[in-house]
Amino acid sequence: MSKAIVSREQDYSQWYNEIVIKAGLADYSAVKGCMVIKPYGYAIWERMQRALDDMFKETGHSNAYFPLLIPKSFFSKEASHVEGFAKECAVVTHYRLKNSPEGIVVDETAKLEEELIIRPTSETIIWNTYKGWIQSYRDLPLLINQWANVVRWEMRTRLFLRTTEFLWQEGHTAHATAQEAIEETIRMMDTYAEFAEKWMSMPVIKGIKSANERFAGAVDTYCIESLMQDGKALQSGTSHFLGQNFAKAFDVKFLNKEGKSDFVWATSWGVSTRLMGALVMTHSDDEGLVLPPMLAPHQVVIVPIYREEEQHQKINEVVAKLKNEFKAEGIRVLYDEADNRSPGWKFAEYELKGVPIRLAIGPKDLEKGTVEVYRRDLKKKEFVPIDGITAYIKNLLVEIQKSLYDKAIAFRTASTIKVDDYTTFKDILEKKGGFLLAHWDGTSETEEKIKEETKATIRCIPLEGEKEEGKCIYSGKPSAQRVIFAKAY
Amino acid sequence: MSKAIVSREQDYSQWYNEIVIKAGLADYSAVKGCMVIKPYGYAIWERMQRALDDMFKETGHSNAYFPLLIPKSFFSKEASHVEGFAKECAVVTHYRLKNSPEGIVVDETAKLEEELIIRPTSETIIWNTYKGWIQSYRDLPLLINQWANVVRWEMRTRLFLRTTEFLWQEGHTAHATAQEAIEETIRMMDTYAEFAEKWMSMPVIKGIKSANERFAGAVDTYCIESLMQDGKALQSGTSHFLGQNFAKAFDVKFLNKEGKSDFVWATSWGVSTRLMGALVMTHSDDEGLVLPPMLAPHQVVIVPIYREEEQHQKINEVVAKLKNEFKAEGIRVLYDEADNRSPGWKFAEYELKGVPIRLAIGPKDLEKGTVEVYRRDLKKKEFVPIDGITAYIKNLLVEIQKSLYDKAIAFRTASTIKVDDYTTFKDILEKKGGFLLAHWDGTSETEEKIKEETKATIRCIPLEGEKEEGKCIYSGKPSAQRVIFAKAY
DSSP states (O other): OOOOOOOTTTOHHHHHHHHHHHTTSEEEOSSTTOEEEOHHHHHHHHHHHHHHHHHHHHTTOEEOBOOSEEEHHHHTSSHHHHHHHGGGOOEEEEOOEEEETTEEEEOTTSEEEEEEEEOSSOHHHHHHHHHHHOSBGGGOOEEEEEEEEEEOOOSSOBTTTBOSEEEEEEEEEEESSHHHHHHHHHHHHHHHHHHHHHTSOOOOEEEEOOGGGSOTTOSEEEEEEEEOTTSOEEEEEEEEEEETHHHHHTTOEEEOTTSOEEEOEEEEEEEETHHHHHHHHHHOBTTBOOOOTTTOSOSEEEEEOOSSHHHHHHHHHHHHHHHHHHHHTTOOEEEOOOTTSOHHHHHHHHHHTTOSEEEEEOHHHHHHTEEEEEETTTTEEEEEESTTHHHHHHHHHHHHHHHHHHHHHHHHHHTEEEOOSHHHHHHHHHHTOOEEEEEOOSOHHHHHHHHHHHSOEEEEEESSSOOOOEEOTTTOOEESSEEEEEOBO | OOOOOOOTTTOHHHHHHHHHHHTTSEEEOSSTTOEEEOHHHHHHHHHHHHHHHHHHHHTTOEEOBOOSEEEHHHHTSSHHHHHHHGGGOOEEEEOOEEEETTEEEEOTTSEEEEEEEEOSSOHHHHHHHHHHHOSBGGGOOEEEEEEEEEEOOOSSOBTTTBOSEEEEEEEEEEESSHHHHHHHHHHHHHHHHHHHHHTSOOOOEEEEOOGGGSOTTOSEEEEEEEEOTTSOEEEEEEEEEEETHHHHHTTOEEEOTTSOEEEOEEEEEEEETHHHHHHHHHHOBTTBOOOOTTTOSOSEEEEEOOSSHHHHHHHHHHHHHHHHHHHHTTOOEEEOOOTTSOHHHHHHHHHHTTOSEEEEEOHHHHHHTEEEEEETTTTEEEEEESTTHHHHHHHHHHHHHHHHHHHHHHHHHHTEEEOOSHHHHHHHHHHTOOEEEEEOOSOHHHHHHHHHHHSOEEEEEESSSOOOOEEOTTTOOEESSEEEEEOBO
């Protein structure tokens, strides 16, 4: 398979697809809209999972598991929830196949009395379960997370970014007071932001969604939004304050400290394999994937360069020692000894796969006591003394992690623009995209009109930064603060 | 909720259910045959997952993820496979709901052209994918595992042991030769056996299934079988040599080193949340769950005993120091300070939940410099000097892990009986069960008759132990070796 990929300028969308497929992150499947996550992609996802899971546990959450299948009647109990998800539900109607003259067919005698929905999200089945678990304030808070697959029937899909089945985590918490639930909602948005910035080297803006973009069934949706290299926004995580909506729909009450009965307050929050798409589009370049060291399955790859077997043996000895030193320092290292591939082939392969650091060692390096160190993010090569290389690499990994973040935030800063007139607004969206900070009158009507005319939506009402009053860019009506508009994935 | 549970003698089946529910491992769900895995149960499953996953990676496997939904036509390509699973398939037929005067209903205009099956196992979708990944011997072996949920429509379900949806891992490997695939099949059976014995303290017998009990689509099924306290066997893990059956069904060929085209050789292997049921039934007693320390979410629980707040403060100081020491040694410790529960309540709670060691510290202990150490498995109490307690606890955890294994293997040895006449065979099965080592003529006919008459099946043809010839217990025909009969879950 050719290593060369289309450049971002030629075709951004194709560039993305080629990286995902050629770097071995994911593949199309035979099932419409569903993807296969390949081993290299899954290894990155596993690292994301581990880091997030540790953060959830540090904030007091436990994992559990709830059924994949949800009775249709549960699903309908919260009106705006079913409204939001009904059009994309996979429905199980039968539970048996049988032989027939036409081959294997559905057995019509095995029809379910009530259809089951494959979970698109689990609020309904979970709140139906919580009803049995919560009686008094002593049972609260209930802080539970689930790692699971979900299905939302999508007509237009893209690997990682929008697939019919995807993997995610969904936290579902229950609280005695609105205040405590709101604090939890914000805590988890902050947790997502910390993960994105620290582990993914991806800067995010924290904010609240407008009514149009809110989760179906939520009182408020908090989110983190990131900016991709083509100037489009990507919603990277959401945390919902659900009020008492699901407690009321499933009749979940508790006795508070004063002995009075009240409905329970809820939150839910999730991130998904969509983060893999965000990771690819934040850092990668025209040579392929670029990975932040903290998430890279291999942080360092070592390629031996030799003609004679004797040289090979000597390199092996040096590398064996290096590998042990690296591993002792927690550096994830791969030694690619395969003798049926040339060094050039390997260089191209690991370039495409975004391995942060590549070391090449040949006979001359052994003579001089040096190693060739190649840094993927800057495509910069240098020779470094092999003495002290472990400490050098360890520092370099930290440096790369930081450098990727700095580069991404510099790009975002340059692409975040205050706009005060609608013509300029449309013009920027047309030409380069980005986050547009503009005043909005707070109505869904205005938001919808702007969307119709420009395809841009309100990504969020940002929580941080100055709160400057002004006039709506569309209607001229008063506005309390600027919001962020962008075209979005 | 009352802590007391029914005893094994009163009602073994009820005893099992009560432990699972009252210890907080799992709960029934509103969806027929599906369970909710509760946080305490899930924490044990997570420890199992982590240990197994590490073992899979050490043996060269990578994780990946394949679609939940399988087109019906794929499913039908391997004849004996569809035969084995067709009767328990959940079928997705539609992809949208809609509003109607009767409420939310399935939208009949959104009917799938081809029905999708929720995976009961993934051989078909995976081999359809492997076709695109394998061209030459250089692409082999392909060593992939997936952690996933699967659905098999069950009419009679039991928490963990048999549920419509369950969690598992399924390994799917592809090889250039039959020999290599068989070695992989055996390696993974051995891996499962090592996990069961080392982590679960559960002795297992390794063997091969008879044709009747073989996986649908396999050439040979290898397994590990364990014996529960009621004398019934539990199949705890299976590893299948699939020959070229799935490669032929999905036309997966490769060019071998000689440049000739051949079908690829396959294996698949899996363990599931069923292991949770095995764990409960192997060690627990009439007071509740008993957990091996290596899988216990909390290895040690500390309960403070005091009347006055001043005493409480002093105990807190001692415990804070202890906790740090324990954690530094990798001991998982919980300090239960809750002041709205009595020490007696807590003792009963952790007894039921199977925490391996309970420490109680009161004012008198502080005076004497001792701690009360209670060992869950033997229900034995002693006073131990607080000085050096960390090393003491660390050793005790190792001792408990071993002691549980020794007890389980002693039970199995006592329940494994050589039988040479059919009357005794029936009698033992009726009265106490166990593993019956008996001669069998090798025919499915005999096996089926014995099953009809006694409900016992051949659990496996054991791989280890003496291979003594004899005569079939049922037909009197010659037999090459004894096989293991038992009633099974």
